[in-house]
Amino acid sequence: MEVATHVLQFVFSGKNGFRFPFAHFPTTEADPSSLYVNFWRAVGWLRKFGFQSNFCCCDVGEANRTFIKMHFKDKDAVKERFTTINPYTKKPMVFLLDPSVSVHYHKF
Numbered sequence: 001m002e003v004a005t006h007v008l009q010f011v012f013s014g015k016n017g018f019r020f021p022f023a024h025f026p027t028t029e030a031d032p033s034s035l036y037v038n039f040w041r042a043v044g045w046l047r048k049f050g051f052q053s054n055f056c057c058c059d060v061g062e063a064n065r066t067f068i069k070m071h072f073k074d075k076d077a078v079k080e081r082f083t084t085i086n087p088y089t090k091k092p093m094v095f096l097l098d099p100s101v102s103v104h105y106h107k108f
Contacts, residue, residue: 002028008035010042012051022046032066039067040087047088055094068095 004026013019023042027034043053058064069077071084077095086093 004028006030008038010039012046013057014051030063032063032070035063035067036070043086043093044088052089053086053093054091055096057096057098060097060099065097068097071095 005028006026008025008027008030009021010023011019011021023038023045025038039056046053056068058068068082071077072080082095083092084095085091
């Protein structure tokens, strides 16, 4: 059994400056498939509580880049403008990679 060394955190950031972390997952690594499953699970929970998810912003870590690529399979993400359909709302979901977002890992 491995002991978690990091925490994966999801943060909701609203248009009016409202911002809060709403999910924390202890982990040793956040692999792309876990990000994919947990991200969409989080989007679903946010919707249940009345929050609308229009975009996802990640740092440029390898796992995040792969997570985003998973949404475009055989499509060109650039041609798709990094936009896919949110399965909960059937509306566009935009994915952004922001190199200015610093990676913050919270060690235990």
